[in-house]
Structures are given as C-alpha cells and as structure tokens.
Amino acid sequence: MFKLDRKLVTITGVALVGVTLALSSTFAVAGSIDGAASIYKSKSGAIDGGVIYPRVKGTYTAYKYNEQSTKGVNFGRTPTANELKAWDIDALPDGTGLPEGEGSVELGDELFEAQCAVCHGDFGGGGQGYPQLAGGNQDKDKNGIIITLKNQRVYGSVDAPKRTVGTYWPVATTLFTYIRDSMPYAHPKSLTNNEVYAITAYILAQNGLSVDGEDMDDDEFVLNKEKLAKVVLPNRNGFYPNIDDPNAQEDIRAFFADRAKNIGAGIRCMKDCKDPGGKDGKTPAAVMKIKYEMKDVVPPYAYAKDLPPKKEVGLQHPGKEAYEVNCVVCHKTDAMGAPAVGDKQAWEATLTQGIDKVYENSIKGKGGMPPKGGTSLSDDKIKEIVDYMIEASK
Amino acid sequence: MAKKMKIKAKEKDGVVTVKAMFTSLMADTEQALKNKVEVEYIAHVIGKVNDKVVYEATTSGFMSENPLMKFSFTGAKKGDTLEFTLTDNHGKTQTGSKKIK
Numbered sequence: 001m002f003k004l005d006r007k008l009v010t011i012t013g014v015a016l017v018g019v020t021l022a023l024s025s026t027f028a029v030a031g032s033i034d035g036a037a038s039i040y041k042s043k044s045g046a047i048d049g050g051v052i053y054p055r056v057k058g059t060y061t062a063y064k065y066n067e068q069s070t071k072g073v074n075f076g077r078t079p080t081a082n083e084l085k086a087w088d089i090d091a092l093p094d095g096t097g098l099p100e101g102e103g104s105v106e107l108g109d110e111l112f113e114a115q116c117a118v119c120h121g122d123f124g125g126g127g128q129g130y131p132q133l134a135g136g137n138q139d140k141d142k143n144g145i146i147i148t149l150k151n152q153r154v155y156g157s158v159d160a161p162k163r164t165v166g167t168y169w170p171v172a173t174t175l176f177t178y179i180r181d182s183m184p185y186a187h188p189k190s191l192t193n194n195e196v197y198a199i200t201a202y203i204l205a206q207n208g209l210s211v212d213g214e215d216m217d218d219d220e221f222v223l224n225k226e227k228l229a230k231v232v233l234p235n236r237n238g239f240y241p242n243i244d245d246p247n248a249q250e251d252i253r254a255f256f257a258d259r260a261k262n263i264g265a266g267i268r269c270m271k272d273c274k275d276p277g278g279k280d281g282k283t284p285a286a287v288m289k290i291k292y293e294m295k296d297v298v299p300p301y302a303y304a305k306d307l308p309p310k311k312e313v314g315l316q317h318p319g320k321e322a323y324e325v326n327c328v329v330c331h332k333t334d335a336m337g338a339p340a341v342g343d344k345q346a347w348e349a350t351l352t353q354g355i356d357k358v359y360e361n362s363i364k365g366k367g368g369m370p371p372k373g374g375t376s377l378s379d380d381k382i383k384e385i386v387d388y389m390i391e392a393s394k
Numbered sequence: 395m396a397k398k399m400k401i402k403a404k405e406k407d408g409v410v411t412v413k414a415m416f417t418s419l420m421a422d423t424e425q426a427l428k429n430k431v432e433v434e435y436i437a438h439v440i441g442k443v444n445d446k447v448v449y450e451a452t453t454s455g456f457m458s459e460n461p462l463m464k465f466s467f468t469g470a471k472k473g474d475t476l477e478f479t480l481t482d483n484h485g486k487t488q489t490g491s492k493k494i495k
Contacts, residue, residue, distance in 0.1 A: 113402075125460060206400065208398065
C-alpha cells in the first residue's frame, strides 16, 4: 500500500483528474486505468519495475526530489580552519593525512594479544562473532584456491569467501584510521599513533604481505607513514567501478548509464535467457534450458483431497473392543482353563448352568478367573463382554 | 602448506606458553569432495626444543582450516629455538621455528 501511495504521488495530476471524472464519465475511468497501468511499467533505467525520479545530468533517485526553493534557509556558517582540521582526519590511499609515527610488528604482537585477540582471535584468525582479520585465501595454491575474494566463490563450493584484510580490503591506510578512531572496541582512541602503526603492521604481517619486497612477517619490521602508503593489498583492483580515479565521477556515471549491462535492468528474463557469456558477442550465447525435467514421480503425487474412508463401527458388537483389551489374554485359547472364545462345546457346557450364573461368575470370579477379569468395568459392561464371547462362539 | 607458520612462544617463570597456527585447508576426503579441492591435511605435528620433543599430535580433517594449537611446557629458557615439523597426508614435510622470548 505504501508503494502504491508513493507511485501515485508522481501522477497526482492524472490520477486526480481521472478519479474525479470517473464519477460521471466512463471515458475518464478508462483514462485513469491507462495512467495507473503505465506507472507500473518498467521505466528505462529502473530495476524490476521500480520508479525513478530524474534529477540533473541523467542522475536520478528512488524518491521524489524536493524542488522547493531553499532561498532564505540558513545552513549555518562556514567552519573555521581549526574546525576543519579537527574534522578532516581521514587518510587517503596515497598516504595523505597519515600522521607521523612508527611501530614494529613485535610491539604490535604484544598489543594485539593484550587488546585485540580476545575478539579477533589469535593471529587475527577470527572468533566469537567478530571479524576475522587474517586468513582466507589470497593466493592460488595448487589446490586451485584463487587469489582474491572476487574469485573465491568456486563453483560447487559450499564455503563462503572470507572477507579479511588480505582478501577483501582494498586499501591499507583505512586499517590505520579505523584502528585509530574505533579500536579497541571498549575504549577507542586510547592508542597512540605509534601503537596504531604497530598493530597495523602486525595485522598486515599476519596476512603475509610485503612492502617493497620486504617481508612484513618479521618481528624486526617497522612500519611508518611512508611504508604504509606503499602497501598494496591483494584485492586492490577487486572493486568496480573505479572510484579513486581522477575521472571517478565520469566513470561512475558511465557505469550506471549502462545499467542493463552492468547491473541488469528492465524486465527480468524468465524464459530462454541467455547466459552472461553471450553478451560480449564473442562467446556463443547459450540458451539455458532445464536439463532434467521432472515429469513424474514414484509414487505419483496424490491429488485427492478427501479424507480416508471411515470404518464401519456400528456393526461391531459393543463388547468386542473391551474383550480384546481385557479378556483376550486368558480367553483366546483354553490354555488357562477358561472357555476359549470360538470353542462351541466349551461354551455350550458353560451355558448349561444358565446365563445368569455365567454373568455372576464373570462378575464375582470363579476358580482362576478374578472378579470382573481383574478390571474395574461396570457390571453391564462385563455382561456385554460375556454376550459378545457367547455370540462369537456359536 | 606453502605459507609461513605463525608461532608465538613466551617463557614466564619457567613455563613456555606456545601458540601456533598452521596454514592448511585440512580437507579430508569428505571436505575435499564438497569444496572441489584435493585431499590435503596436516597429518602429524611435532614440536621440538633442543632436539627434545615437547609437543606431538596426530591430526586429520577433524581439525578446522588453519588449525591453531596452544600448549605449554617447562624445561626451556629464553633464546632457545622451538621448531615445528609438519607432515601432511602425502608425507610432505614443512618446518618452521621461532625463538622463545
């Protein structure tokens, strides 16, 4: 409903006119239906029938753009140089903005074990729901595990890629700023710049990285501003579009302009879809078909919706059920000295003493037969059972 | 098992505490089939100080990927070298060492 409301905003004019006229004119009803149908049509550039609102230079948003004038609205004042300085603390990938300082892997090891390992695991191996910092598969080993995260999802493999500093992060300077500003979790900003350099060095070392051919996984290695700026992480080029280029804005615009190719847009293909290999025009476009279609199953599907047939219980002797629960143990055969059900002669002999006597014996017990057969059934029920037994033995 | 071992050994009051992490997918037959890799796992770990065995374990796919081992022992001093030898299921060995701090 929310979505419907939002879409209607865009055609307020059309819809209102349509609805107003609808009361008196069938023509207007048809018009409003046309209007409603058109807004659900996929607009070019929108994904899966979504609505887009154009802004400037081919950009757009998913929400209505506020075109109100901002004249006279006060946005505050220009920040002072010092305010800007306090706010502008990030470090760029080329090292701009990194503070002076240095720290060794050895010191980082100590600090990491004391302050970081409790969540991030020994050697940054991860644990307890906190991010894993090292590990994952950075380089292709002979088992065919491939270099960066982008290619880690090997077809058929069940394990998700591991997003660590070595496999996923594009830029090492982020590691420094992130640790400085946000870590340790319990008391952030408690580390000195040198300590942050040390921990950064240690984490990079655990990822088996090197700078200028110098292996970082060595206690003596000391990381400083210059070296950190030179660290190239394995997944540096694993992201697209490229947002670090001087032409980044144009690149991104071009990337999103061709949505059909780069993201997929318009109406989703549901039949005879080409695989992505066909799109560059070189590899043949394979038509995806169901390879093994399931036509029938054994046993076949049951489509009947009726309940299973009820058993005819009315024809059963009322004493039968109770007999089978309470009496069958002794009366099934004559092994216990009791007249067996089905033994015609035995029951004829029993019945010579009269039916009342038989009832009495069954209720009060006789010889090996306990009163009421050891049950707590009512007298009438016992008589019913006796009737059934006599009936069944005729 | 191509990568460097991660070993940490510290001595305090005569007790050496060791943490070591080895790089291996630890893929036994079942795991290897699932992940489309070759069967390869560390089958045996032996840790020595001054040619004296301080740690020994027979392992297989029951251990997780990149297994972490922690143990402590006495009888070594700072500066001694702790040496690990790993043998994988194909009989290939790898060694790595670290000075006890």
